[in-house]
Amino acid sequence: MERQVAISSELECLAELLGRARSAVALTGAGVSVPSGIPDFRTPETGLWAKVDPMEVAHIDVFEHEPERFWSYYRPRFEVLGDKQPNRAHEVLAELERRGLIEGLITQNIDRLHRAAGSKNVVEVHGSIETSSCRTCAASFELEEMDGLFDERGVAVCSVCRGAVKPDVVLFGELLPESAMARASELAERADLILCVGSSLAVYPVAGLPQVTLDRGGRLAIITKGATPYDADAELKLEGEVDEELAALLAALG
Numbered sequence: 646m647e648r649q650v651a652i653s654s655e656l657e658c659l660a661e662l663l664g665r666a667r668s669a670v671a672l673t674g675a676g677v678s679v680p681s682g683i684p685d686f687r688t689p690e691t692g693l694w695a696k697v698d699p700m701e702v703a704h705i706d707v708f709e710h711e712p713e714r715f716w717s718y719y720r721p722r723f724e725v726l727g728d729k730q731p732n733r734a735h736e737v738l739a740e741l742e743r744r745g746l747i748e749g750l751i752t753q754n755i756d757r758l759h760r761a762a763g764s765k766n767v768v769e770v771h772g773s774i775e776t777s778s779c780r781t782c783a784a785s786f787e788l789e790e791m792d793g794l795f796d797e798r799g800v801a802v803c804s805v806c807r808g809a810v811k812p813d814v815v816l817f818g819e820l821l822p823e824s825a826m827a828r829a830s831e832l833a834e835r836a837d838l839i840l841c842v843g844s845s846l847a848v849y850p851v852a853g854l855p856q857v858t859l860d861r862g863g864r865l866a867i868i869t870k871g872a873t874p875y876d877a878d879a880e881l882k883l884e885g886e887v888d889e890e891l892a893a894l895l896a897a898l899g
């Protein structure tokens with residue numbers, strides 16, 4: 646049994662905001678996947694990777710010039726992510742879309758769990774581990790195929806042309822794909838409610854999206870632990886566990 650969050654007046658307020666919204670959009674970050682056992686890399690880590698700075702290793706320059714080092718860090722992560730399952734937070738967000746209460750979902754997460762939970766209109770602004778592509782011949786490989794691509798150095802090489810295969814995720818040092826950001830901005834512009842879940846709203850350009858909605862007269866609701874730069878602008882803020890808060894929201898919606 647999952648723990649139940651009592652339906653507070655704030656949850657009722659959020660349920661009402663969602664019910665009244667003409668076009669609501671959800672924006673999610675790493676906090677949504679924490680209940681699935683995927684740590685937010687910005688929180689201090691223990692164990693094997695405690696001394697590795699992801700911003701330094703998961704960088705396009707390291708991928709290009711030190712592929713063995715890149716993959717020694719990235720391959721285990723990649724494999725761990727591939728085994729993870731959606732949690733209640735992902736499921737509730739998918740249900741909100743099915744019920745027509747949110748129009749789409751913008752996520753900073755690369756773990757593909759929103760799609761796995763059934764969300765359809767998903768904009769993955771940082772890409773996804775779902776596929777990887779050869780940088781030479783553009784051959785595309787599913788996550789399940791990746792294991793067969795690693796050579797004796799532990800570097801992923803294309804089975805067609807032996808070119809370098811890169812995960813279709815945005816690495817540090819890379820720009821966000823324009824098409825994804827354009828779709829995300831369009832959703833934020835059209836939204837009269839943006840529901841931000843599990844994101845500290847600190848990483849740009851995604852962190853600018855709530856402002857886009859606010860500037861157009863839309864409202865903002867936040868479910869996340871810890872402070873965000875938007876707390877003062879939010880209609881309401883819930884600070885419990887994201888999966889429990891969202892489960893309670895669904896109950897409040899009836």
Ligand SMILES: [Zn+2]
Pocket residue numbers: 779780781782783784803804805806807808
């Ligand atoms: Zn190739």
